[in-house]
Amino acid sequence: MSQQTPFPQQTTSLPAKNTIYNDLSTKKPELKCNTYTDAYNISISQSRLQFFASLVGFSLFLTCLLQSKFTFNPFTLFNLFSWTTVQYSALLCFSGSIVYFLRSSMFTILEDVYPTVIARILATYTSPDTWTITGLYTLASLITVRSYFSLLLDEEYVNDIFEQPTGHYIDVRQLNQKSIFVALYAVVLAVKYSICYLEKRRHVAKITRVQQPLFYELKGNITTVLHTSVKEASCSFLITYAIFIVFSGNIYYHMAYTLGRFNRVLDSPITGFRWINLYLFTRTILAGIITTSVWNIANRLFDAIFTRTVQATQPYNNRFELILDGLANKEDTNIQASAFNELAQLACKEPENRVELFSNIGKDLRESVWYHVMTQCFRVIEELRLSIDSEYKGIQPVEAPVVPIIKPTEQKLRNRLQLADDTNIYVTPKKQLYELDDRTSTLLFQTGELVESVTPSADPIIREARNELSTRVNKIADFLKTLEMKTGYKNYFIKFYQESRVARIQEVFKKYQLIVWAVQILGSLTAASLKEDSYGYVQNDLSTVLNQLLGCFEAIEKYMQKETIVVEEVEAVKMALEEAILQIVITFNDYLNVFKIENKYQTIWGRFSHFH
Template sequence: MPDTPAALAKSTSATPVRAIRTPLSTRVALSLPPASQTYEPHVKAALRHRLLYHIFAPSFLVSWLLVTIWSVWMQGGLSGLGLGGFLSAPLSPWTLSFAAVFWCLGVVPVVVVRKNYLTVTPTASLSPSTVFQSTLTKTSTPPALLAYLCSSTLVTFMYIFMTYVYGSSSSEDRHLSFFVKSKKHPYYLNGRVLYLISSQMVISAAYFFRNALLDRFVVHWTELSTTTNPVQARTVRLAQLLTMLVTVGIFSGLCVAGHTLLFGLARSIALPVVFRIPIVSRFLRPFMAHFLRGRFTLTLLARHWSLITRTFYLGITTLAGWEFAESAFDEAVSVSHHTGAPTHILVSGTTTADAYYKHFAYSELRELACDESPSGSARRTELFADQKYNPSLWATLAREALLILGRDYQLLLRKGQPEIPAPAPPPPPAQAKPPLPAQPIQIIRGPVLKASPSSPLRNALDTIASDGALPAAVSSTAEAAHLPELFRSVLHTDTAAQTAVATLRKKEEDVKGLVQRTHNRWRDALAAFAEDGLPKGVLEAVTEVRGWWSRERVHKRVEASLPNRQLDVLVVDVLSAFVCASLAEDQYGVVQRDIPKILEALLSFLQAVEDYQAEVNAMYTPPSQEEFANLSPKEIVQKDILAMEVARASETLSEASDALKDGVVHIVRTFGDKLTAFKFPPRTARKLQGFVDYS
């Protein structure tokens, strides 16, 4: 029996309709979390740990050691304390209390200021004068200087209090009271205390000035590797400690000698001049009149030599506490071993906008790229095979690294000059106004109706109104008098006002020219007086100091062209090591497609560095024997200075060029003939061929 249409419809409707099942599904790839959520919190925790256990704790131990030396010295040493007292002195309550006070008042403020104003970007200055001028414009200068001055002064007061507590037998220490013990003049200031306080203030100001010239608020990366040999690390640390002590001793001695000279000049020359001022002398006489008795001679130094010696040791104590506490800010930290996904977090750390964190991330990535252990190989394989994120981990790492090299490459081509902003787009053309009719309609602006006579009060109000006759007359002369717009209601431009304005501007320029000419005349007169009155040796010394102060340094210009060279070295090492490891560990070949871009970036950067190095080396040519014989002593000194600056500039450029060459050589030796499978631009290919031939 044939199937009827009703039967077919019935059988079709009975069959269920289902979708075909498949294990495939469309999933949206995740993006790599930002560094502010993954990497930066771990770094901040590591920095807090470093601040507590590597800065605060060691600095307190150093403070305790310094205070122990002072307390034992004030109590007479081993002969005055005996063996038992000498051994128990470091743990006595007074010693621990003074150590805590010295640490809180003398070390902690300096550490806090250094932590808050630490930066990675160096100051682009070519001479000490420009460094000092840029220091004056920084926001960190007032709080830093105030912290140094207050810390040194508080340490001085603590030392004075220690002399009262321990009852030192020294005659100098027994007289360290703020006022001289005199019944007739109870408010005379003690010269020893003033000398001690002023010496500490001079040392702190000189120390801040030294830090400004050395750009100490910028991180100077001393230890980028976090897995160095412990024995080698201790040796380096001991060498740094000895160098620091020698530097502090020499610097403190120079400051104390300079302060002693200034203190003598102030007592013998400046103070008598100040006392000739009537009002000032009446105010100062009850406190400082006794300083006018007698003259400042060398016998005073001999009689107070013990005070000068103790001032020198107190300066060493203060500077040693500061130097030791500030030296740990240049060390690197490691955070990857504290996380569950170290590779992902480190790659995310390279995307941070803070260059301080970038150094830490690339430092650990370099250790991962150079790690030859099985765990290091497994982590690199995981990085290359990542398909979880879009873009992948390697794509993110390569992009950020090439962006860093590209920015620094452009800065090197500009010789450290800032980037010229792009010109503003031209304004859109103004639309033409529609033409007016040939015969415009005349608008009647006057009153149409007949005005009624106004009252005298109304006329007076109209006269002083904002658009009346009186304000109009005032505003016509206000422009010539440079009155503010607040006192002008209507601006009128007439010929007389414009002429008055031009006349006033010309008078102003004449006054400025007169002031400048007067300044030049006074300067020339002072220079002529100095040349006639001062000895020749003094003039030559002043000229040398002025030249040293304002002369531009060659190596400073090079450093300004490569301000981030330490980070560039890290980036080059990371890229080259990962590229070489990808030959055996990259299963999908994700790194090979980026090898042409990486080699082109490295070789272009290397070519720019070599060109600049050739330009710098051309600045100095060693003189021949005949030329050297004809040079004067001053010209020989200038030649030596230029040679040293060129050598330092070459060392700066060699930091980048050596890393770039090592990276390219490592890649060429690893891949060998396999590089022929890639296509390079002609300029890159020619440069690369030299490395291939050399290898």
């Protein structure tokens, strides 16, 4: 592969290959890891310790602040560190740990896209995950709110569900309406927060490249967290107050009927509920602010720690082997996304590691790290182009095979073999021959180099769930259409059952973050190869990379040329493609005439090549 290229070779500014490896081996410790998954899990475990350490620190600070009643008196500081402080801080940590459990168990970079509003509502609010989220938030809310009254305020009446009416017999008891109100507030607070959690899709990670240190991240957002917590707690209190005004009698009756099977309790209260009990209401709202503050801080901590670029392979000597293993991991999307994200940051911001990547070669071009990286990036881009092609052209219907009509023929005795139509089998040319391609040269290639199309899941459980959801959606859509016909309001509910064009586009660009990183890797490594690739291996694939990027850009433009809407995912991919192509054009501006661009991309190539 000693092809002559017109690009300058920067061999004088770089040391020899052995010198590079010697220098790099002295800088890194002798650490190796088997797979990228192992390295990723080790890095995540360290991030997990950082998360819980920060959560414990915030819980202790908040508990001490509440016990000091927002005053800093040096004489009372020693009284803050008590068993009560430890207990309530542990309960706050438990509430924040529920946030971590939910976010980590549902962590993904892929958003669930549904074709209609009805499908999205049904899929969201009938999913077992939704009930799990609501149940865990309700448990955390009840524990945090009620423990605030009992531990920090010493309000024991909240813990007792029965109360003795003043001036009545000893064995006459009624339900404690204050305790019922506080419990109802905790449930409403949890349900409202769960709905906001699902609407904002907080389980979908938006991994950003530029982030502040953790301390400054929390310091800059503490006022926003406090403002959001006050607003959520106050809104939940108003909802609870309205519900209790309307349904307090029903709530009391049903609870008394249920508990009356085991205890003697009045069917209706003798002592009524005070509707202007500021003492209770202010403490209830403050308990809600504390609860939502812990949840919001836990979410901020998770975003700051886990939705960042994970440098999982940095401590290891076999870094590029691990990254290639992560790029080829199709079983776990999060692992694959982390590998692409880490490599994208390396390609964009780490010139020393880029030199090591270019210098990591083998006996053949196909054995170099660059070739494997390029192949994995091409696969991601090809999957997008295949999805666009399937969406744009549609799936062609399979034609039914034509069955020939066999007519009865008279059998004749012959001394030679002939066909039924009286033709000689030896002189008749053979028809419908299917030549098999020779694939012996690809037996030693990695199977990961072959582009594979995305196939629907064959899991019967998933198919059954999708079919059930589709049946429910169709029933509701038919009901709304019938209601429109009977009322005379045509297309009044069309926005609920009509298939959204935006949803179809988002389904095609579902892996847009992965695509953006793949494009950034190709653009940055190709542009940097002019000065950092001492062997010139990348220059053999410059035209291939450009044709791939131009082809993807052209496919997206054709796909969106009739659309009047702006979709965030599409614009992100287009911007990454434009940046990568222009980066290569600017770097190789003096050698643009050398590139072998395919004829079908000449129009788009002209727009970029005449950028200057």
